[in-house]
Amino acid sequence: MMKPKGVGSVLAVALLSACAQLTPPPKKAAPVRINQDPYPSTYHRYPGALTVIRGATVFDGEGGRIDGGTVILADGVIQAVGGTDTAVPAGAYEVDGTGKFVTPGVIDVHSHLGDYPSPGTQSLSDGNEATSPVRAEVWAEHSVWPQDPGFSRALMNGGVTALQVLPGSANLFGGRSVTLKNVPARTVQGMKFPGAPYGLKMACGENPKRVYGSKGQMPQTRMGNVAVTRATWIKAQAYKRKWDKYNKNGGDMPERDLAMDTLMGVLAGKIIVHNHCYRADEMAVMIDVAKEFGYKVGTFHHAVESYKIADLLAANGICSAMWADWWGFKMEAYDGIKENIPLVDKAGACAIVHSDDPNGIQRLNQEAAKALADGRRMGLNISDEHAWTWLSYNPAKALGIADKTGSLKTGKMADVVLWNANPFSTYARPERVWIDGALMYFSGNPRLRPVSDFELGQPGEGDVK
């Protein structure tokens, strides 16, 4: 943990002594750079063969469609996507995609896998540091249990190739999220998506005020929620001013505060805000809070009332991560409607299908299918290939990884699903899933199925699940 910092100090000292010979020593010590990535990803892609999928219907994830398409994967990346005339290198492993569909892997922007794993025992319940409404100092990755069997279900049933694991919503500031590749590993570092920016989980509405209000503590009301949120950003601004000054001029290093480090990252535009918020009026308030303090809301999560302010969300370039049909399980979800996703999409805002659920993550394609059908029923003209943007490209944008994955474009990570039928059909299942070009699941090969340590030696081990 100290090593990177130590290296920085040595460098700083070396610089100082070099300067000393030419000019008088400066009064202030040069600033020490804080390591922004102390728990770096150790994920390395697994080997994959040069593979060509021929004859499938391709949804490219950005709204494009190719019938009878050819997709070529090699060296971990998409080599080519095109029609039947696409040149195929010799020696490629051939996959017949006739009657099948190829899509980018599904990306879930809202998961608690690993933090609230199966089995759901108290001893594994690690998703909410519900000890103070402001807990920006915690990092979801430090709770992730890589042996959660839920990861494998999301892969094999859901075609999920990447996901964001967030802290829960008990707190106004829940902590940092982490984006993972859905590849089993011994450590969370081994799953971390290389180069993905961090996110900050924020929450408005019922949960924080219920959790702390019931303890006789602030916040007890929505106005309390906003007040504590604003007061926290005021502190973060002051913290950032101190560090900006230090980073420019050097001198005595300000005291570090883990929570403020994360909030400073948001104010600096390096950490993306993921704001749990159901109601339209509350989202509008949070948009103004963001403007007041000079940050941007990346995505409103759950967002069951986005349809009421889809124009505002479009104007502010904010994504909505939504369920297809969840409603009413709490008061702030009471006005959920089945056309939320297509109405947000129609307004030109960024629409995302999310799960927040270890079962839902196994069927996100079906959730999108419901929303798509409900949108069409009310007269919206939405194509299948456009609807796939809700499942891969828009989520990738929300996570800041759209330059790396989320669509089938040459040079991007080969995170690909071959479905045995149109994935908007209830009867479709993933047949093969590649992550970075490595075949991680194949329904026809019983050996190509991950089984977590937890399930090893248990009844039903290695079952198809």
Add this chain to the structure above:
Amino acid sequence: MIRPLLAALLTAAALPASAQTIAITGGTVALGDGSEPIPGGVVIIRNGRIAAAGLNVGIPQGAEMVDARGKWVTPGIVAGFSRLGLSEIDLGGDGTTDDKANGGPFGAAIDIAPAVNPNSSTIPVNRADGITRAIVAPNVAKSIFAGQGAVIDLGADMEPITRARLFQFVELGETGADTAGGSRASAYVLFRNALKEASELRRYGPAISSAREPTEEIDRPIVRNPNESREYEPDARRSEDVLLTRFDAAALVLVLQGRQYLLIHVERARDILNVLNLKRDYPLLKIVLVGASEGWLVADNIAASRVPVIASAVNDLPSSFEQLAATQSNVGRMRDAGVEVSIGMIDDNDTRFLFNERQYAGNLVALENVPGARGVRWGEALAMITSRPAEALGLGRDLGSLAPGRRADVVIWSGDPLQVSSNAEAVFIDGVQQPMDTRQTKLRERYKDLSRGVLPEAYRR
């Protein structure tokens, strides 16, 4: 397409439902009995019941005609295990949840019927998605016995109860152990003790015929509820050593006598066997298993016992230690072994997401194409969300399929109902066509166009 015809029908619905004969023609008809769908079938509704369904069905003169060409016609979905109508808002909606009473003194005696609110917004939302009946159970609070559940209809009227007190619901797995003070062993002792207390009540309670006749009309007990039987007589003798209230013990007499179904929730394979073994000591019990995530491990035993199972369809996570062997193939494997399986929603958003049952059924069909997995055929999948749950509770001759004589709970779908992209276009309950509007459709209409009007959105309706 179909709308003008249905609108015409709606106008005609001013007639009393019982006087109507309706012929739904041209659709793909699935009977809900396990058979495969029949293209170009006819469904005849008369006096609120199914008169005929299938091919080569004559159309009675004067029948209201409904053109279902290009559509699918099925029995309405029967939600296999639910808490529908018991909760308007699950969390933080004070006063709107009636599924359990943590502060109350009663367990088995609880009768869920008066708690079902036909005006709950959860009813129209599910009705508009083709759910016409639901098995509604209370939740456990302080006793392993949650109380007596009902079968309801989702019709747009104030009388939701089809059958009150049809079953008793008891928890004997992890939840039961927890409720019983911390162990399964304790739950079983409580269970046996409760039945013992019920049997003693029966033995010592004076029979109604021998009870003294009340002299005043006002004292005469009017017994509408079979539970309010002779056991309530103040002179019914009971042991000093009792745990149950008199009402709770009385409620279990019906269970003991096999006059009321006993729904038992367990998940673990060994727990399932324990439940099946109860029949050795209590041969009259009419047990239905609920949950049974590990049922496939003991599927032959369940099949041999002829105990039906209302299972969770696609529950494949080891979400607790009693579900380590959970797999999506559970239902298919139990079915293959000859178990009478239907689909329910225990522990799965059971107050409001019953419309997911057809998605789950469709997912079981999809498993047929996954090597090594076990799914079910389409016809059987539909039966698992229509006739099978009704049969599990002895109502198979009254509802759940399109067989003649069944209640005319009929749904016309835009397409294959097991496809999530299909929707219900018309819903009949007891032969009465139902409104399809919900709070949700009204909210959609209000906000589908966000351009500023001459008045605020609140004026749009």
